[in-house]
Amino acid sequence: MFKKLSFPFALILSGLVCFSCSQSTETAATQDGWTSLFDGESLEGWKPLGGEAEFKIEDGVIVGYSKINTPNTFLSTEKEYTDYILELDLKIEDITSNSGVMTRGQYDAEKNRVFGYQIEADPKERAWSGGLYDEARRGWLYPLTLNPEARKAFKLGEFNHYRIEAIGNVIKTWVNDVPVAYVVDDMDSKGFIGLQVHSVGSNPEHAGRKTSFKDIKIQTEDLQSKEFPAGIYVVSTIDNTLTDYEKQDGWKLLFNGKDSDGWIGAYKDEFPTAGWSINDGVLSIAESDGSESQSYGDIVTKDKYSAFDLSFNFKLTEGANSGVKYFVTLDEETSGSAIGLEYQVLDDERHPDAKKGRDGNRTMSSLYDLITADKQPRFVKPIGEWNLGRVVVYPNNHVEHYLNGVKVLEYDRGSEAFRELVAKSKYAKWKNFGEAEEGHILLQDHGNNVSYKNIKIKELK
Template sequence: MKHYLLFTLLLSMCCSFAAAQKWTYLFNGKDLTGWSKLNGSATYKAANGEITGISQANTPNTFLATDKKYKDFILEFEFMVDKDLNSGVQFRSNSLAEYNNGRVHGYQYEIDPSPRAWTGGIYDEARRGWLYTLTANPAAQKAFKQNEWNKARIEAIGNFIRTWINDVPAADLLDNVTSEGFIALQVHSIGDKKDEGKTIRWKNIRIADKDLHKYTRKGNKIPQVNAIANTLSAREKSEGWQLLWDGKTTNGWRAAKHTSFPERGWVMEHNVLKVLKSGGGESTNGGDIITTKKFKNFILKADFKITKGANSGIKYFVDPELNKGAGSAIGCEFQILDDQVHPDAKLGVKGNRTLGSLYDLIPAKENKPFRSGFFNTAMIVVKGNHVEHWLNDVKIVEYERNNQMWNALVNYSKYKDWPDFGNAAEGQILLQDHGDEVWFQNIKIKEL
């Protein structure tokens, strides 16, 4: 019996060993064989089983990239970073002569020891900017350890990209822009000479690229971001999200002052809905477009990108019957504006015509997380009389309507002549034509 039990135990151990995930170590612990430095001139050193990156003044971001490229994989590594030094680890990244003269671009696992605490978030280096911040994930923000070794994990399988920081889920992203590329360690450029010589260290850098479905982690309940243009993930569908624009047709939309979609002024190309430039006039070209359906309680998300000096807006509680004359249809407005160039930013009261503000009524908070030249995500939350504006995961406006204070606020605005403005129980969603080119995509809504 003893021999049988011993045999069974050994067999079990062998089977467990055979089933264990097979890792390939990307760093041999001694030198930088298999790695190449790209773009900048910061220093990388290999010693004692660690790679150390050293910050240097007057150089752009520097990357130490694997010579080999990877497609689907699970990557793990440990890192320790100086508290004043931003860094990251690139994956599915590339350096191509035809793209900004070889500029490294692609997904980055953020290493962020600042009070913002976005370590584990996903940044699209030299391309689209932030894809997944940690604003809505406080558990991950708290997981990073200052002045200690931290453990990172990245699962990149098909369009699914997930990250962990010290075994705490950090990011859950769907994206399909790049499917293959190298791994690279970043030493970020520095703006202050006093930060020269600070370090970021990595060790135990290992990757697996076989039988990945057996080893992916389960039970990830953090918010998911779907960056695949104009699609709904299985999770979004299960949560009740609907596309307001399908990325191809005019279905579900019409002109605010006509029964059909505008014949000019709007175009749909490359998964983007564009209102075209026409001189800066309010609804003087194609005119505003509105949803054919009315909405009451909802969460609305829309990605937008503005051209220099542009003006537009996303309106809600819109009643197209209120204004049959010139100008835009009437409703509460999430202002879209180039605050740096457009003169409207300096009009109104205390900045209530700036980007993200409830136009002409409530100013958005200062230091908004706007990304110039990139798509930004506007979110409008309506629960009865409670309304919120969000920009890139940061709440920038919050108010209550249908009360004395709201009505007094309206009476001191340009909307004072419109009866019971902003108090309707429901209304249509509107994208504004203000004579400037603005891009929209990923317009989706969840009714509450």
């Protein structure tokens, strides 16, 4: 038999019990510096934005149900966050579904549109889960062609563990403990966290598809960034700089944004005194008469390179032509531009060279006059905006071209297939074209106004 407690003692005991409960709840909520954003029972602190997809709580899990004829829907935190580490588990149950996590998300109330950084959840064959997509703004910043090994991390029909670090101007992601994306960008410094149910169009068969989220927790103080292994490509929109990670990984700037250090005119002993200019961190060739290297001349790196990873931003004016060449030896006799393998830089719509050659092999990001770039229009930035080019030459002479993070072609330098292409091209008259052991990097003067920045290189061993 229990005795009835007197009021003062019961009140004291009750207070102790409540204090203990309060303390244990607070400890659970902030254990090891983590704060839970979802208690498993209610959506307090969250609100839907954008579309009209429905979110329910089922067995301690947030489940989003797709709805036809409505845009992307985001269950978003009412609170905004600046620097943080976010972890959560996410499950997609159908191959036709898609999802993502808004990181420092933004909202345009007038247009009812969520925009900003989104960490992708992509169960389809493309498999870009963990990549960074700039929702309703710039598009893909980090597609997983930049980190193909990470494409294997996401599992359809299972809960996948996401880790997202947004610290300063760096966003890094992991899926199931596999490092995925590394982006340096300063467009948004704060915003909400949002859980996406992707639009499914008007197909009624796609209605009611489930996307689930659980174990959502965040750290906002004393943040300890997790190390990335060496060798993962960094996308940075901060001009002419390298992160400490890139420096440790062997990257060097070929253009420092201030002067012509490291560059000279092709076939010359110094940098051109006219035509080429450096202003506000941008290296530009001036408009002249449209001729090939007759006005101001090409520029080349003083150093030579063999196997390397070369990255650069380029911006075209209307109708412009230029190119980034590699394995330039300056040994060939030519009246125009120096000879080398060329990543084509061109206004495909307005410059006549795009219609020449064979099957479009003189278009933007193609291996000029040899291999046509396989690129989708949505991955090409408009004239006047910056595109990101990239050329990777591996020690085994396998070569890849990228445009805005997406691989557009590959080939094997010196292979039988390569030599057959050369034999059909304008380069056929030069013996062993494109097969030099090393060469300069060249930026071409083709008589048009074209600009470059963020030129960086990593030598591969």
